[in-house]
Amino acid sequence: MIQWAFINDDFIADEKAVLSIRDMAIQRGYGIFDFFKVVNSLPLFLEDHLDRFFYSAKQMRLEAGKSREELQTIIIQLIQKNALPNCGIRITLTGGYSDDGYQIAKPNLIISLHLFQSPTPEQFEKGIALVSYEHQRQLPQVKTIDYLMAVWLQPYIKQQQADDVLYHQNGSITECPRCNLFIVTKDEKVITPSENVLKGITRKRILETPHFQTEERPISLQEVLEAKEVFISSTTKIILPVTAINGTFTGDGKPGLVTRKLYQSLF
Amino acid sequence: MIQWAFINDDFIADEKAVLSIRDMAIQRGYGIFDFFKVVNSLPLFLEDHLDRFFYSAKQMRLEAGKSREELQTIIIQLIQKNALPNCGIRITLTGGYSDDGYQIAKPNLIISLHLFQSPTPEQFEKGIALVSYEHQRQLPQVKTIDYLMAVWLQPYIKQQQADDVLYHQNGSITECPRCNLFIVTKDEKVITPSENVLKGITRKRILETPHFQTEERPISLQEVLEAKEVFISSTTKIILPVTAINGTFTGDGKPGLVTRKLYQSLF
Numbered sequence: 001m002i003q004w005a006f007i008n009d010d011f012i013a014d015e016k017a018v019l020s021i022r023d024m025a026i027q028r029g030y031g032i033f034d035f036f037k038v039v040n041s042l043p044l045f046l047e048d049h050l051d052r053f054f055y056s057a058k059q060m061r062l063e064a065g066k067s068r069e070e071l072q073t074i075i076i077q078l079i080q081k082n083a084l085p086n087c088g089i090r091i092t093l094t095g096g097y098s099d100d101g102y103q104i105a106k107p108n109l110i111i112s113l114h115l116f117q118s119p120t121p122e123q124f125e126k127g128i129a130l131v132s133y134e135h136q137r138q139l140p141q142v143k144t145i146d147y148l149m150a151v152w153l154q155p156y157i158k159q160q161q162a163d164d165v166l167y168h169q170n171g172s173i174t175e176c177p178r179c180n181l182f183i184v185t186k187d188e189k190v191i192t193p194s195e196n197v198l199k200g201i202t203r204k205r206i207l208e209t210p211h212f213q214t215e216e217r218p219i220s221l222q223e224v225l226e227a228k229e230v231f232i233s234s235t236t237k238i239i240l241p242v243t244a245i246n247g248t249f250t251g252d253g254k255p256g257l258v259t260r261k262l263y264q265s266l267f
Numbered sequence: 268m269i270q271w272a273f274i275n276d277d278f279i280a281d282e283k284a285v286l287s288i289r290d291m292a293i294q295r296g297y298g299i300f301d302f303f304k305v306v307n308s309l310p311l312f313l314e315d316h317l318d319r320f321f322y323s324a325k326q327m328r329l330e331a332g333k334s335r336e337e338l339q340t341i342i343i344q345l346i347q348k349n350a351l352p353n354c355g356i357r358i359t360l361t362g363g364y365s366d367d368g369y370q371i372a373k374p375n376l377i378i379s380l381h382l383f384q385s386p387t388p389e390q391f392e393k394g395i396a397l398v399s400y401e402h403q404r405q406l407p408q409v410k411t412i413d414y415l416m417a418v419w420l421q422p423y424i425k426q427q428q429a430d431d432v433l434y435h436q437n438g439s440i441t442e443c444p445r446c447n448l449f450i451v452t453k454d455e456k457v458i459t460p461s462e463n464v465l466k467g468i469t470r471k472r473i474l475e476t477p478h479f480q481t482e483e484r485p486i487s488l489q490e491v492l493e494a495k496e497v498f499i500s501s502t503t504k505i506i507l508p509v510t511a512i513n514g515t516f517t518g519d520g521k522p523g524l525v526t527r528k529l530y531q532s533l534f
Binding site for chain 2: 017
């Protein structure tokens with residue numbers, strides 16, 4: 001059970017972890033976050049996630065109020081206090097309690113534990129189905145709390161018998177709301193969009209793989225439909241095969257060999 | 268001083284009015300609101316604002332949990348308890364406390380008082396300067412809490428020596444983040460964009476004016492720059508002349524006669 005959270009300068013019982021309704025996240029949807037896994041009480045790829053957290057904060061002109069070392073210490077203490085060896089941790093930074101409800105104030109820092117389920121081997125074998133939707137996230141390289149469109153599209157995704165949505169704009173695909181997308185070409189090159197996406201930490205690890213040639217460049221929706229393999233990557237899902245898009249099988253409708261090998265090398 | 272707020276079913280001291288960090292507004296920027304003025308303890312155009320509040324809630328699949336009559340009663344009680352005859356009231360509805368931080372849960376309803384300053388006669392005479400920026404709000408007809416781009420653009424607006432930003436996309440202008448825009452043509456027709464904007468309550472009153480011919484249709488940025496008069500409308504500002512856009516005077520750089528007459532008829 002999640003017992004403790006951290007807000008600004010204090011550890012606080014999770015059920016009492018609150019923000020005033022004057023906070024800019026509630027008033028104006030203004031905030032950023034990052035999310036990483038804790039496995040056997042150890043945070044995974046924490047340096048990368050903190051890099052991105054501070055990058056997002058700077059882009060949004062939010063002062064974290066804590067150094068990298070201070071955040072690391074708080075995170076380790078929070079893991080120890082909760083005694084949940086396997087969980088997710090989210091660091092959120094909001095626009096703070098604004099006098100006029102519009103200008104950025106002193107940000108509120110929240111560090112909280114979250115439970116999540118990793119995909120099962122059966123889910124990997126089944127893969128996921130995507131439906132495409134024309135949309136471009138605001139400030140795509142910043143991990144903002146803006147998931148308005150993603151949450152709003154949930155009934156549409158279900159109605160289309162899909163598991164998630166793939167955003168595209170001006171003829172190029174970008175990403176899913178919470179994961180990056182890769183295609184594998186016939187000559188086994190692993191490619192992901194270069195622009196207008198959030199630079200995922202798992203995405204980065206895949207691009208660094210020694211097993212395959214990788215590339216970042218614009219990808220059209222048509223290329224995705226004709227790719228040999230398609231998969232998504234994220235912190236919680238690592239890699240999941242995409243077996244259908246817009247009701248049409250991708251590849252041969254099963255997890256591909258490159259996808260499988262990448263997954264095994266990262267797990 | 269603001270003393271009381273209302274959350275879900277209870278009046279609560281404003282400084283104790285909080286939401287759990289698990290709320291979908293903080294987690295995913297998911298929520299809607301409306302805002303109206305209270306003058307001499309009477310809410311202004313409450314029916315129109317409640318119409319739009321329930322419209323926004325429905326579009327975002329959020330159950331208000333209260334009928335129109337119940338909301339009216341709570342609002343009147345909240346005005347009486349606070350004893351602030353002139354203020355603004357905001358009704359906010361969020362995605363609620365979500366188990367997985369992604370699916371909509373039972374919404375949280377917040378009704379809160381806000382202080383604001385109406386423009387002075389001097390500010391009306393001076394008018395405001397706008398700078399244009401290419402952007403389209405998500406779900407523009409819904410009054411969501413998404414002001415990410417608007418808040419993020421504040422330093423840019425200052426740097427451009429402007430007072431606010433005018434969004435445009437695909438050659439057409441739409442709106443400012445918190446107000447609608449109108450142009451007055453040489454033959455004194457009062458025109459505002461028809462599509463991809465929030466339908467403001469003051470906008471509606473202007474379109475109903477008996478004094479001038481009005482029209483809703485697409486407007487290009489060039490048309491705004493060449494208009495005889497330009498002004499913005501909002502609940503708190505009513506009407507303010509726009510005297511410059513992108514560093515160039517609009518009209519003769521002073522409040523126009525049509526703008527002035529409309530302002531006087533609405534004040």
